[in-house]
Amino acid sequence: MADRSLVFPADEFRHRVARLQDEMAGQGLDALLLTAAPDIFYVTGFLTRFWESPARPWFLIVPATGDPVAVIPSIGAALMARTWIEAIRTWDAPHPGDDGVSLLIDTLCSLLPEQARVGVPMGLETQLRMPLADYDRVAAGIAPRRFVDGTGAVQRVREVKSAAEVEAIRASCAIAGRAFARVQEIAAPGRPLETVFRDFQAMLLQEGADWVSYLAGGAGPDGYADVISPASSDPLQDGDVLMLDTGTVRNGYFCDFDRNYAVGPASEAVRRTHAALWEATEDALASLRPGMLARDAHRLLSVALVRRGAEPGGGRLGHGLGITLTEWPSFTPLDDTPLREGMVLTLEPGALVAPGRMLVHEENIVLRAHGPELLSPRAPLEMPEL
Amino acid sequence: MADRSLVFPADEFRHRVARLQDEMAGQGLDALLLTAAPDIFYVTGFLTRFWESPARPWFLIVPATGDPVAVIPSIGAALMARTWIEAIRTWDAPHPGDDGVSLLIDTLCSLLPEQARVGVPMGLETQLRMPLADYDRVAAGIAPRRFVDGTGAVQRVREVKSAAEVEAIRASCAIAGRAFARVQEIAAPGRPLETVFRDFQAMLLQEGADWVSYLAGGAGPDGYADVISPASSDPLQDGDVLMLDTGTVRNGYFCDFDRNYAVGPASEAVRRTHAALWEATEDALASLRPGMLARDAHRLLSVALVRRGAEPGGGRLGHGLGITLTEWPSFTPLDDTPLREGMVLTLEPGALVAPGRMLVHEENIVLRAHGPELLSPRAPLEMPEL
Incomplete structure (x- = not known):
């Protein structure tokens, strides 16, 4: 190019x-x-x-x-x-x-x-x-x-994205996927979160990002208090969950997904919640179809979480994606935008682990006639341990 | 922090x-x-x-x-x-x-x-x-x-920036300054410009940037056609001038300055133009004062360029800087904003080397009662050779 x-x-x-x-x-x-x-x-x-x-x-x-x-x-x-x-x-x-x-x-x-x-x-x-x-x-x-x-x-x-747009977003997702697979090189107990953020951005660039327009995340013992904060200087500690969420850009197109990592062995509550998020995503990958509404996607993910004993976090559970980090529609109970073939969307279920502490799991898909096709490399069921 | x-x-x-x-x-x-x-x-x-x-x-x-x-x-x-x-x-x-x-x-x-x-x-x-x-x-x-x-x-x-804001901008300038001093590690004949852009962003992060909100630049035999383009995949060639211009962020505060590099020996026209830009900046550093208007700064820089035989580029020749990459005022012939003590500003003279090819030189200052104090480490009179 x-x-x-x-x-x-x-x-x-x-x-x-x-x-x-x-x-x-x-x-x-x-x-x-x-x-x-x-x-x-x-x-x-x-x-x-x-x-x-x-x-x-x-x-x-x-x-x-x-x-x-x-x-x-x-x-x-x-x-x-x-x-x-x-x-x-x-x-x-x-x-x-x-x-x-x-x-x-x-x-x-x-x-x-x-x-x-x-x-x-x-x-x-x-x-x-x-x-x-x-x-x-x-x-x-x-x-x-x-x-x-x-x-x-x-x-x-x-x-509704063109074939060329889908490939551009897929390329951004692949860049982020390669960097997420290397997080153990840069994150370990004792490393300050802000250092992890810097190194992760550098890694995204090494893997082919033109620039890194978005990185947020958090770390804490039962997850994180919010998903929009910049990094603190606090060091990672055994028992923390580290989350990194990036909107990485290649040729003007974004990915937007996150990954969670266990710093040392994860607690039972954290593992159970992460599994519920992962399985709720599986449900959506199996059953989302064109013709549903955005609010149907919200209900589908909420029901899947509750069925697995998880408490859905507030806010939207997914959204459009492409030339901005987030695009229409939003998976909320109120958004009646029809889902159409060719839409690129995030599946972003979140759940509370403890009061004020949550986990969020995110994948990127393109909606085909027969259902979702993953654009992000699928997260593992078990969080990688650092 | x-x-x-x-x-x-x-x-x-x-x-x-x-x-x-x-x-x-x-x-x-x-x-x-x-x-x-x-x-x-x-x-x-x-x-x-x-x-x-x-x-x-x-x-x-x-x-x-x-x-x-x-x-x-x-x-x-x-x-x-x-x-x-x-x-x-x-x-x-x-x-x-x-x-x-x-x-x-x-x-x-x-x-x-x-x-x-x-x-x-x-x-x-x-x-x-x-x-x-x-x-x-x-x-x-x-x-x-x-x-x-x-x-x-x-x-x-x-x-008008507070003392704390000036120090925040100075810190961002220092980060970019350290990265600019290391450009010879990542740029050389044959290296694609897009690779240089990626590596330079990673270097800014290594040097302490929280994130890199802006990087533009260009490379060509008599300078560049514009200063806002993303990187092409073209390799650097002997005789090119490479320019990198970054808005690097630390604690929410930007720097905004550029540096020029000669890929192999620079031509006489390029060296003469770069010297004129550098000397025009010296003039502004010596004589800018609170009470002048933004348009006076434009005239001061324009006159200094013409006096040295350079043809000023169009557009503004400097602007405010702080929590965005550019802020009020603008050094144009039409902006009558008074310059006040405590303003953080860029001095950004540009000049044509050949039709459609230019060089731009930029420094960041805080305006004190007695005149400008540099926040960016002063560029060398002679462009570093790669």
Whole structure:
């Protein structure tokens, strides 16, 4: 892959745009205005870590027919020109008085009829990546054209992955799998958790990660208090469970799964809970099917845990995955998103071992017509002992 | 630093809130509503990489007097409880029908009088980190209280760093400096750029980075075409200039500087341009003072480059730095932000070597009353040869 600016062939992106335009037609949208890094990467292949800088907004317009138009800071022109996108308009950002606002208004007005409805992702799990005051200026400047919620179109398309996307996520999963298999090289009683975190990230890079966007975890005698903390300097101790959860990126695609390790022999409660999580995952691997809803997946995992005597942890028990660490849908009791063939999902059952101490187990799958296909190398039933 | 959830003592955060409340008073704000990771970290010390997941919004209310109130997903309750924040209200997110909206409305209405003006960062270099449709629901739900632009208060306070913040940034700069000094261990003719990027990130972790949020760079015979690209698989070649630019994070604080290396002997044009960049930086180190404007820094660097026969690259020539890779202000011809004592800034002159090929040189400073103090170890005048 000599040119990282275009992870896939142009046809992959043309196909995505065609799918978006189908959904847009169904929802009466004359265009989509995209501002967020994942959405812009999805359509263009424009891959950069420069999004880390909040200084400049970036815009991509997907019209109802025809190719997208990029309206971007000039600092990105050279990289965008290496993607399949041909229509690229730039301004010198950051511009305190007019940071792309007038150029975006001009572009939208020149492309779209006055009655146009322009979809902007405004719903669950979306964020507008531009200053809110500038958004209001653009909304006023394009009138009578108007912004409406475009979440549905983007979600419907991005949720179902192409074959190329599935392979990209599989590659990220394989990188993390190889690093998880080597954790005994870096973790042992007495090692500070923060050292383990550093070494594990370095190992992910050695195994082929382009970068490590996410690592969280914890360690404690009956599991961990939460799953989002950075590492403390506390040393690992005999009797701890160590959990590492990584969102590792290769070619712009994430994996998102964790592994648990016993520091010395695990307690009976910990082993029983880990087995319940592992077996609940087996149940989901056997019975999840397209046509179920996201909340059915939540119920399936909850029931499987309870049947094995485990107390399900709060929160969601899985979610979508792909060009962000987490994507729609969420396996909660309230999410009625239909599960469809081609979705890439995490199965993430958690259970309490003791009050305030939990274990979480996670695998990544792609949902096929006949059920889940694993993308992460399956965790062992018994936690590896360090 | 045993507890990474609170990088600094609570007094540091109380002092920040007092400064914010001073600015709020000056601008007639009855509260700030913060949604973005850097703003919430700034006030609370809540440090997690979980922001990588776009699934859930997080809210922090800073009232005109008294302590902040967190309104957050329950998955973050345990970690937030380890900060100095005592008022923590949670909901089970993601909730498709009401993802914190009613809880936020209730909290704002219970805390604030009906005529309250609630500042939300809406201006340059800010983003609202919650679904736009939910923001509109909250705005309607809190009426007659209303949202107004709170950018100024946040910018004025965050721009000037405390002593503890300066030391945190200095520590990140030192980590990157040690890694930059070892680049000859990982980069040589024939090595693919993507391998150099992986190895350099691993080296940053070895040197003490908690994580590497940003790495960009390039390599080519007369410099590089842009400064935001991920690595290609192209091998380094004799005559290339290799540039690596990293935003490395330790305890939630960034450095942001680059270094250039000559792969084999550098051409005369490259050496001349690098010397001009280095000397222009010397000029800025000697003459930048509080009371100048951001645009004065731009002019100072531009003039210094032209005087040495270099052609300044487009875009900004420096910016703020701290809890994000880039912060206000920007050294552009249009930014009239006053430079103040205690600001941490990058000096980032760039110049063209040939059409479409440039060199960029960057250092990090804190602005003292008497002028800049370097936080990054000063680059050598002559590029190191690999």
